[in-house]
Amino acid sequence: MIHAFTSKWVKPKHAIIAAPWLWLSVFFVLPFVFVLKISFSEALLAQPPYDTIIRDIDEGLITLKINLGTYLLLFEDSLYLEALLGSLKVATISTLLCLLIGYPMAYGIASAPKAWRLPLLMLIILPFWTSFLIRIYAWIGLLKANGLINTLLLKIGIIDQPLTILYTNTAVYIGIVYNYLPFLILPLYATLVRLDRTLLEAAADLGCRPWRQFTSITLPQSMPGVLAGCMLVFIPVMGEFVIPDLLGGPDTLMLGKLMWMEFFNNKDWPLASALAVILLIVLVVPFMLMRHFEAKAAEELA
Numbered sequence: 001m002i003h004a005f006t007s008k009w010v011k012p013k014h015a016i017i018a019a020p021w022l023w024l025s026v027f028f029v030l031p032f033v034f035v036l037k038i039s040f041s042e043a044l045l046a047q048p049p050y051d052t053i054i055r056d057i058d059e060g061l062i063t064l065k066i067n068l069g070t071y072l073l074l075f076e077d078s079l080y081l082e083a084l085l086g087s088l089k090v091a092t093i094s095t096l097l098c099l100l101i102g103y104p105m106a107y108g109i110a111s112a113p114k115a116w117r118l119p120l121l122m123l124i125i126l127p128f129w130t131s132f133l134i135r136i137y138a139w140i141g142l143l144k145a146n147g148l149i150n151t152l153l154l155k156i157g158i159i160d161q162p163l164t165i166l167y168t169n170t171a172v173y174i175g176i177v178y179n180y181l182p183f184l185i186l187p188l189y190a191t192l193v194r195l196d197r198t199l200l201e202a203a204a205d206l207g208c209r210p211w212r213q214f215t216s217i218t219l220p221q222s223m224p225g226v227l228a229g230c231m232l233v234f235i236p237v238m239g240e241f242v243i244p245d246l247l248g249g250p251d252t253l254m255l256g257k258l259m260w261m262e263f264f265n266n267k268d269w270p271l272a273s274a275l276a277v278i279l280l281i282v283l284v285v286p287f288m289l290m291r292h293f294e295a296k297a298a299e300e301l302a
Protein backbone atom coordinates (compact mmCIF):
# COMPACT_ATOMS: atom_id res chain seq x y z
CA MET A 1 0.00 0.00 0.00
CA ILE A 2 2.87 2.32 0.87
CA HIS A 3 4.52 1.44 -2.44
CA ALA A 4 1.30 2.27 -4.29
CA PHE A 5 1.06 5.60 -2.46
CA THR A 6 4.66 6.55 -3.23
CA SER A 7 4.41 5.50 -6.85
CA LYS A 8 1.19 7.52 -7.28
CA TRP A 9 1.98 10.68 -5.32
CA VAL A 10 5.74 10.72 -4.92
CA LYS A 11 8.15 9.97 -7.76
CA PRO A 12 11.33 8.09 -6.76
CA LYS A 13 13.58 10.89 -7.98
CA HIS A 14 11.56 13.41 -5.96
CA ALA A 15 11.92 11.25 -2.84
CA ILE A 16 15.70 11.05 -3.37
CA ILE A 17 15.93 14.82 -3.79
CA ALA A 18 13.64 15.45 -0.80
CA ALA A 19 15.66 13.23 1.57
CA PRO A 20 18.64 15.64 2.05
CA TRP A 21 16.29 18.62 2.28
CA LEU A 22 14.26 16.82 4.95
CA TRP A 23 17.47 15.94 6.80
CA LEU A 24 18.64 19.57 6.59
CA SER A 25 15.27 20.89 7.75
CA VAL A 26 14.93 18.54 10.75
CA PHE A 27 18.52 18.60 12.01
CA PHE A 28 19.65 22.12 11.06
CA VAL A 29 16.89 24.58 10.18
CA LEU A 30 14.46 23.57 12.95
CA PRO A 31 17.07 23.64 15.78
CA PHE A 32 18.41 26.94 14.44
CA VAL A 33 14.90 28.45 14.52
CA PHE A 34 14.58 27.42 18.19
CA VAL A 35 18.00 28.90 19.00
CA LEU A 36 17.13 32.11 17.13
CA LYS A 37 13.83 32.38 19.04
CA ILE A 38 15.58 31.94 22.40
CA SER A 39 18.16 34.60 21.45
CA PHE A 40 15.33 37.18 21.12
CA SER A 41 13.80 36.31 24.50
CA GLU A 42 14.62 37.58 28.01
CA ALA A 43 16.60 35.59 30.56
CA LEU A 44 14.70 34.31 33.61
CA LEU A 45 15.94 32.59 36.73
CA ALA A 46 13.08 30.08 36.71
CA GLN A 47 12.81 27.04 34.45
CA PRO A 48 12.94 27.25 31.47
CA PRO A 49 15.54 30.04 31.93
CA TYR A 50 14.04 32.34 29.32
CA ASP A 51 10.76 34.14 28.76
CA THR A 52 8.51 33.50 25.77
CA ILE A 53 8.48 36.07 22.97
CA ILE A 54 4.74 35.48 22.33
CA ARG A 55 2.96 37.71 24.86
CA ASP A 56 -0.66 37.69 23.70
CA ILE A 57 -2.96 36.09 21.12
CA ASP A 58 -6.24 37.93 20.73
CA GLU A 59 -8.66 37.43 17.83
CA GLY A 60 -5.91 36.38 15.46
CA LEU A 61 -3.59 39.19 16.56
CA ILE A 62 -0.29 37.90 17.92
CA THR A 63 1.74 40.24 20.13
CA LEU A 64 5.48 39.58 20.23
CA LYS A 65 8.09 40.99 22.54
CA ILE A 66 11.49 40.74 20.87
CA ASN A 67 14.49 41.46 23.05
CA LEU A 68 17.50 42.85 21.17
CA GLY A 69 19.39 43.58 24.37
CA THR A 70 21.49 40.40 24.16
CA TYR A 71 22.75 41.30 20.68
CA LEU A 72 23.48 44.89 21.77
CA LEU A 73 25.42 43.51 24.75
CA LEU A 74 27.56 41.39 22.40
CA PHE A 75 28.61 44.51 20.49
CA GLU A 76 29.03 46.73 23.56
CA ASP A 77 31.01 44.34 25.78
CA SER A 78 34.56 43.91 24.51
CA LEU A 79 34.75 40.46 26.13
CA TYR A 80 32.65 38.88 23.38
CA LEU A 81 34.53 40.64 20.57
CA GLU A 82 37.81 39.41 22.09
CA ALA A 83 36.37 35.88 22.26
CA LEU A 84 35.35 36.06 18.58
CA LEU A 85 38.79 37.33 17.54
CA GLY A 86 40.42 34.70 19.76
CA SER A 87 38.38 31.94 18.11
CA LEU A 88 39.27 33.25 14.64
CA LYS A 89 42.96 33.39 15.57
CA VAL A 90 43.06 29.89 17.07
CA ALA A 91 41.01 28.40 14.20
CA THR A 92 43.15 30.08 11.50
CA ILE A 93 46.51 29.12 13.03
CA SER A 94 45.32 25.57 13.80
CA THR A 95 44.07 25.13 10.22
CA LEU A 96 47.40 26.35 8.79
CA LEU A 97 49.34 24.03 11.11
CA CYS A 98 47.14 21.08 10.11
CA LEU A 99 47.69 21.96 6.44
CA LEU A 100 51.49 22.23 6.82
CA ILE A 101 51.65 18.90 8.65
CA GLY A 102 48.82 17.09 6.86
CA TYR A 103 49.68 17.88 3.23
CA PRO A 104 53.05 16.03 3.19
CA MET A 105 51.45 13.14 5.08
CA ALA A 106 48.52 12.87 2.65
CA TYR A 107 50.86 13.20 -0.34
CA GLY A 108 53.16 10.52 1.06
CA ILE A 109 50.28 8.11 1.64
CA ALA A 110 48.81 8.77 -1.83
CA SER A 111 52.25 8.24 -3.43
CA ALA A 112 52.99 5.03 -1.50
CA PRO A 113 52.50 1.59 -3.10
CA LYS A 114 48.89 0.40 -3.00
CA ALA A 115 49.67 -2.32 -0.46
CA TRP A 116 50.95 0.32 2.00
CA ARG A 117 48.13 2.86 1.70
CA LEU A 118 45.54 1.10 3.86
CA PRO A 119 47.99 0.37 6.75
CA LEU A 120 49.22 3.99 6.63
CA LEU A 121 45.64 5.28 6.72
CA MET A 122 44.90 2.98 9.65
CA LEU A 123 47.83 4.56 11.54
CA ILE A 124 46.11 7.94 11.06
CA ILE A 125 42.67 6.70 12.12
CA LEU A 126 43.57 4.17 14.82
CA PRO A 127 44.13 6.66 17.71
CA PHE A 128 40.61 7.98 17.14
CA TRP A 129 39.04 4.67 18.08
CA THR A 130 39.50 5.76 21.68
CA SER A 131 37.43 8.37 23.49
CA PHE A 132 38.01 12.05 22.71
CA LEU A 133 38.17 12.94 26.41
CA ILE A 134 40.64 10.15 27.19
CA ARG A 135 42.98 11.48 24.51
CA ILE A 136 42.73 15.02 25.93
CA TYR A 137 43.44 13.76 29.45
CA ALA A 138 46.41 11.83 28.04
CA TRP A 139 47.81 15.11 26.71
CA ILE A 140 47.42 16.64 30.18
CA GLY A 141 49.66 13.85 31.49
CA LEU A 142 52.19 14.49 28.74
CA LEU A 143 52.30 18.29 28.98
CA LYS A 144 52.19 18.93 32.74
CA ALA A 145 55.30 20.12 34.63
CA ASN A 146 56.27 16.61 35.78
CA GLY A 147 54.89 14.96 32.65
CA LEU A 148 56.62 12.71 30.15
CA ILE A 149 57.83 15.51 27.84
CA ASN A 150 59.41 17.65 30.58
CA THR A 151 60.91 14.56 32.26
CA LEU A 152 62.48 13.43 28.98
CA LEU A 153 63.88 16.90 28.17
CA LEU A 154 65.34 17.22 31.70
CA LYS A 155 67.02 13.81 31.52
CA ILE A 156 68.52 14.55 28.10
CA GLY A 157 69.78 17.89 29.44
CA ILE A 158 68.07 20.15 26.91
CA ILE A 159 66.34 22.15 29.69
CA ASP A 160 67.29 22.93 33.31
CA GLN A 161 63.75 23.38 34.64
CA PRO A 162 60.32 22.15 33.50
CA LEU A 163 58.66 24.06 30.67
CA THR A 164 55.23 25.58 31.25
CA ILE A 165 53.21 24.08 28.41
CA LEU A 166 49.95 22.99 30.02
CA TYR A 167 47.24 25.68 30.41
CA THR A 168 48.79 27.86 27.70
CA ASN A 169 47.81 28.60 24.10
CA THR A 170 50.59 26.23 22.99
CA ALA A 171 48.81 23.33 24.68
CA VAL A 172 45.55 24.34 22.96
CA TYR A 173 47.23 24.33 19.53
CA ILE A 174 48.82 20.93 20.26
CA GLY A 175 45.48 19.44 21.31
CA ILE A 176 43.56 20.90 18.37
CA VAL A 177 46.13 19.92 15.72
CA TYR A 178 46.37 16.39 17.14
CA ASN A 179 42.60 15.89 17.20
CA TYR A 180 41.67 17.56 13.92
CA LEU A 181 44.60 16.54 11.70
CA PRO A 182 42.78 13.45 10.26
CA PHE A 183 39.89 15.69 9.16
CA LEU A 184 42.35 17.40 6.79
CA ILE A 185 44.40 14.37 5.77
CA LEU A 186 41.50 12.12 4.70
CA PRO A 187 39.77 14.42 2.12
CA LEU A 188 43.18 15.58 0.89
CA TYR A 189 44.31 11.97 0.43
CA ALA A 190 41.08 11.20 -1.48
CA THR A 191 41.95 14.02 -3.89
CA LEU A 192 45.66 13.28 -4.23
CA VAL A 193 45.16 9.55 -4.85
CA ARG A 194 43.11 10.44 -7.97
CA LEU A 195 45.85 12.78 -9.26
CA ASP A 196 46.60 12.29 -12.96
CA ARG A 197 50.19 11.02 -12.74
CA THR A 198 50.62 11.12 -16.52
CA LEU A 199 50.70 14.92 -16.33
CA LEU A 200 53.65 14.73 -13.92
CA GLU A 201 55.45 12.27 -16.19
CA ALA A 202 54.87 14.49 -19.22
CA ALA A 203 56.12 17.55 -17.30
CA ALA A 204 59.24 15.64 -16.19
CA ASP A 205 59.91 14.53 -19.78
CA LEU A 206 59.75 18.19 -20.86
CA GLY A 207 62.34 19.15 -18.23
CA CYS A 208 60.03 20.58 -15.57
CA ARG A 209 61.68 20.61 -12.14
CA PRO A 210 59.95 18.82 -9.20
CA TRP A 211 59.02 22.07 -7.42
CA ARG A 212 57.50 23.46 -10.63
CA GLN A 213 55.61 20.19 -11.13
CA PHE A 214 54.17 20.54 -7.63
CA THR A 215 53.13 24.20 -7.96
CA SER A 216 51.80 23.87 -11.53
CA ILE A 217 50.14 20.44 -11.46
CA THR A 218 49.85 18.79 -8.04
CA LEU A 219 48.77 21.79 -5.98
CA PRO A 220 46.04 23.08 -8.39
CA GLN A 221 44.57 19.58 -8.78
CA SER A 222 44.56 19.05 -5.02
CA MET A 223 42.83 22.36 -4.19
CA PRO A 224 39.33 20.80 -3.75
CA GLY A 225 40.79 18.48 -1.09
CA VAL A 226 42.73 21.33 0.53
CA LEU A 227 39.60 23.50 0.75
CA ALA A 228 37.40 20.68 2.05
CA GLY A 229 40.00 19.67 4.65
CA CYS A 230 40.57 23.26 5.80
CA MET A 231 36.83 23.80 6.27
CA LEU A 232 36.48 20.51 8.17
CA VAL A 233 39.14 21.81 10.58
CA PHE A 234 38.28 25.53 10.71
CA ILE A 235 34.52 25.28 11.29
CA PRO A 236 34.47 22.89 14.30
CA VAL A 237 37.52 24.58 15.88
CA MET A 238 35.62 27.91 15.90
CA GLY A 239 33.10 26.37 18.31
CA GLU A 240 35.53 24.16 20.22
CA PHE A 241 35.23 24.35 24.03
CA VAL A 242 36.55 21.06 25.48
CA ILE A 243 40.19 21.51 24.40
CA PRO A 244 40.42 25.21 25.45
CA ASP A 245 38.74 24.35 28.75
CA LEU A 246 41.01 21.38 29.65
CA LEU A 247 44.33 22.36 28.04
CA GLY A 248 44.05 26.16 27.87
CA GLY A 249 44.47 28.65 30.65
CA PRO A 250 42.38 31.64 31.68
CA ASP A 251 43.90 33.67 28.84
CA THR A 252 42.46 31.28 26.25
CA LEU A 253 39.20 32.97 25.33
CA MET A 254 37.03 31.31 22.66
CA LEU A 255 33.36 31.54 21.73
CA GLY A 256 32.69 27.86 22.45
CA LYS A 257 34.00 28.25 26.00
CA LEU A 258 31.90 31.40 26.53
CA MET A 259 28.76 29.67 25.24
CA TRP A 260 29.31 26.79 27.65
CA MET A 261 29.70 29.24 30.56
CA GLU A 262 26.58 31.22 29.61
CA PHE A 263 24.45 28.09 29.12
CA PHE A 264 25.49 26.01 32.13
CA ASN A 265 27.13 28.38 34.64
CA ASN A 266 25.26 31.66 34.23
CA LYS A 267 21.98 30.06 32.94
CA ASP A 268 21.67 32.93 30.46
CA TRP A 269 20.21 31.00 27.54
CA PRO A 270 19.30 34.07 25.39
CA LEU A 271 22.88 35.37 25.54
CA ALA A 272 24.35 31.94 24.79
CA SER A 273 21.89 31.53 21.89
CA ALA A 274 22.83 34.95 20.51
CA LEU A 275 26.50 33.87 20.62
CA ALA A 276 25.58 30.71 18.70
CA VAL A 277 23.73 32.77 16.06
CA ILE A 278 26.69 35.16 15.66
CA LEU A 279 29.06 32.19 15.36
CA LEU A 280 26.90 30.64 12.64
CA ILE A 281 26.78 33.93 10.70
CA VAL A 282 30.58 34.21 10.91
CA LEU A 283 31.00 30.64 9.65
CA VAL A 284 28.84 31.32 6.60
CA VAL A 285 31.64 33.49 5.16
CA PRO A 286 34.34 30.78 4.90
CA PHE A 287 31.71 28.32 3.68
CA MET A 288 30.69 30.64 0.84
CA LEU A 289 34.37 31.25 0.01
CA MET A 290 34.93 27.49 -0.11
CA ARG A 291 32.01 27.04 -2.52
CA HIS A 292 33.33 29.88 -4.71
CA PHE A 293 36.87 28.48 -4.91
CA GLU A 294 35.57 24.93 -5.45
CA ALA A 295 33.49 26.09 -8.41
CA LYS A 296 36.45 28.06 -9.76
CA ALA A 297 38.80 25.07 -9.42
CA ALA A 298 36.26 22.80 -11.12
CA GLU A 299 36.01 25.23 -14.04
CA GLU A 300 39.80 25.38 -14.41
CA LEU A 301 40.16 21.59 -14.32
CA ALA A 302 37.35 21.23 -16.89
